[in-house]
Amino acid sequence: MGCSVCSDKVVMSGFCKVHFLDYFEKKVEDTISRFGLLDKDDRVCVAVSGGKDSVVLLYLLNKFGYDVSALAIDEGIEGYRSETLDFLRVFCSSYGVPLVIKSFKDETGRDLDDMPSHGSMCNACGTFRRFMLNKYSQGFDKVATGHNLDDEAQAVLMNLFKAQLDLFDRQGPITRESDGFTRKIKPLYYLREKEILAFAFLKGFDVPFVECPFARLSFRSKVRDFINSAEVINPGVKDNIISTFLDLKISNDSPVVTGTCEVCSFPSEGNICRACRLKETF
Amino acid sequence: MKVFVERDKSWKELEFSGTCESLLELLGVNSEEVLVIKNNELVSLDEVCEGDDELKLLSVVSGG
Numbered sequence: 001m002g003c004s005v006c007s008d009k010v011v012m013s014g015f016c017k018v019h020f021l022d023y024f025e026k027k028v029e030d031t032i033s034r035f036g037l038l039d040k041d042d043r044v045c046v047a048v049s050g051g052k053d054s055v056v057l058l059y060l061l062n063k064f065g066y067d068v069s070a071l072a073i074d075e076g077i078e079g080y081r082s083e084t085l086d087f088l089r090v091f092c093s094s095y096g097v098p099l100v101i102k103s104f105k106d107e108t109g110r111d112l113d114d115m116p117s118h119g120s121m122c123n124a125c126g127t128f129r130r131f132m133l134n135k136y137s138q139g140f141d142k143v144a145t146g147h148n149l150d151d152e153a154q155a156v157l158m159n160l161f162k163a164q165l166d167l168f169d170r171q172g173p174i175t176r177e178s179d180g181f182t183r184k185i186k187p188l189y190y191l192r193e194k195e196i197l198a199f200a201f202l203k204g205f206d207v208p209f210v211e212c213p214f215a216r217l218s219f220r221s222k223v224r225d226f227i228n229s230a231e232v233i234n235p236g237v238k239d240n241i242i243s244t245f246l247d248l249k250i251s252n253d254s255p256v257v258t259g260t261c262e263v264c265s266f267p268s269e270g271n272i273c274r275a276c277r278l279k280e281t282f
Numbered sequence: 283m284k285v286f287v288e289r290d291k292s293w294k295e296l297e298f299s300g301t302c303e304s305l306l307e308l309l310g311v312n313s314e315e316v317l318v319i320k321n322n323e324l325v326s327l328d329e330v331c332e333g334d335d336e337l338k339l340l341s342v343v344s345g346g
Contacts, residue, residue: 011324051344150342193342197317201324201340209288209344224343228314 012198024199028060028187035173037185038142044068045137045182046144048092048099050084052200052207053146055091057188059203061144062095071136071143073129074103076111083208091205102136104128108279116281121214124278131275135266137182147186150193153241154223161223172249178258180267192238283331285309288316289341299332306339315342 002008008016015023032038044061048054048070061068070092074081085101092099105111108128115124137143152171159167173189175181188196200207215221230237261268263276272280285294285305298305302318302325318325319338331337 010326012326017324194314194317197340197342198324201317201319209341211289211341211344225312228312231314232312 011202013195017202020195021199021202024191024195025060025063027190029064031173031189032064032185032187035185035189037144037174037187038066040065042066042141043139044142044144045133045140046070046097047133047137047146048072048088049146050081050088050091050208051146051210052197052205053148053151053188053193055088055146055205055207056196056200056203057144057146058092058097059095059205061187062097068097068144069140070097070099071133072099072101073132074101074105075125075129076104076113077212077214078111078113080210080212083210087206087208100136102132104132107132108282110282115278120218122218122220125214127274127278131266131273134181140182142185143182144185144187146188146196148188148191148193148196149238149242150224150227152186152189152245153227153238154220156241156245157223157227158220168245168249171245178267180258180260190242283333284336286336286338287311288339289343300330301327302329302331302337303327305331305337309339311339316340317342 001010003010003016003019004014005019006016011017012020013023038044044066046054046058046061046068048058049072058068058070070088072085072088074085088099112121112125115121133143155171156168159165159171169175173186175184177183227237227241258267258269259271260266261273261276262271264273266273283296283298285296286292287294287309294309298308302320303313306313306316306318306327313327316339318327318329319340320329320331320335
């Protein structure tokens, strides 16, 4: 069976090379439009890691004519982040996109490698990354992340398995307006990881393949393996997780109540935010 | 046939003739986790690979 548009050889998602690229870009545009992710004059801070998702996201938002700047967070993981940051500097320069890099070391006094693990480095990493993304995107209208369909399906199940239903508020194509938080959008929300890598490959983005040394130990990696196995047996699992989640989220939406951290003055669920509580353990 | 598995950064040499999908099954690789590049071209899972074809299995899973 050939491409659903032109009958040429299929490479991905039922399309030939040319029509896959068209389909991909249109899907991002549709997601932006359908969920009202961006206004034309929004200033967008694009959270970039140098991986395929954020690079593709940055490329497309820039191509679509949005006012974009790139923000990268250096966690200070030896043998991991430096290669992607080098790639990012060249990539952003070639497209004329300003790039700001902030580090855990400058923010907290420590690289992630030097932080106490408390069982999992992912907890500390995620906490400080989210804190810094919010802090350094203040003044922008939106912060865009490269989260994709696979990421979101994994997150839905992870939060369900851990009974962390309050974290569902982070999920979805766009977060609610909330004082002190830059509104977060996910334009790649309905695209699969495979599709994103295919797009990057076909566009000739030579994104370095690097894997966080902590990744294979993580709970997320186990959930990912589980979902991917289920998807092979029963295609459509990922789509079903997302569509069911969105139906439930819409019908149960309630305002998020946050206070202000006594230490850093950023939003906090308690008197002291998670980032500051973690720093106290150093 | 030479097959490069990006996630392991390793090359394998094997005799094989069949679809990419069946090759992945033989190698124990989940098709959701790789892109198949045959002779530097992106191909779908039902592409036939054989003989002197060079395959790269690019890892979809990366980063953190």
